[in-house]
Amino acid sequence: MLVLFDGVCGLCNRFVDFLVxxxxxxxxxxxxLQGATAASIPNLPNVDSVVVADGEALHIRSDGAIAALSRLGGLWSFFAVFGLVPRPIRDAVYVFIANNRYRWFGKYDACRLPTAAEQHWFLP
Incomplete structure (x- = not known):
């Protein structure tokens, strides 16, 4: 499963740190989302959102966050229950947070660079 994220977003980077x-x-x-891997994915929607690619399926916004958290297994699989909340409601909350993420969590000048110990998780 591939998680595409806004590399200059403070919240997005914290989410990635949490997942790693x-x-x-x-x-x-x-x-x-600013890198070569994202650019090479055909039909990648032009969204300002986390995008999770799972095989041929692309999950965006709240679906992407739920898919990534659920893949962790164990107690984190509990987040799949949020899939029962109607998507318009989940995505409205997601979009509200996304629209304010730079103000609340900051914006970096450059994309996140993985540490040596993290490199096997990251693609260009």
Whole structure:
């Protein structure tokens, strides 16, 4: 499963840090939306959102966040229950947070660089 994220977003980078710390099975890979990996994905929607690619399926906004958290397994699979909330409601909350993320969590000048220990999780 590939998680595409806004590489200059403070909140998005914290979400990635959270996922990396809880992915001991190496089920996830990460790439910034500004990078070569994202640019190489055909039919990638032009959204200002986390995008999770799982095989041929692309999950965006709240669906992407739920898919990534659910893939962690264990208690994190509980987040799949949020899929029962109607998508328009989930996405309205997601979009509200997304529209304010730079103000609340900051914006970096450049994309996140993985540490040496994290490099196997990240694609260009």
């Amino acid at each position: 710390a809880r992915d001991p099975g190496n089920a996830l890979r990460f790439a910034s």
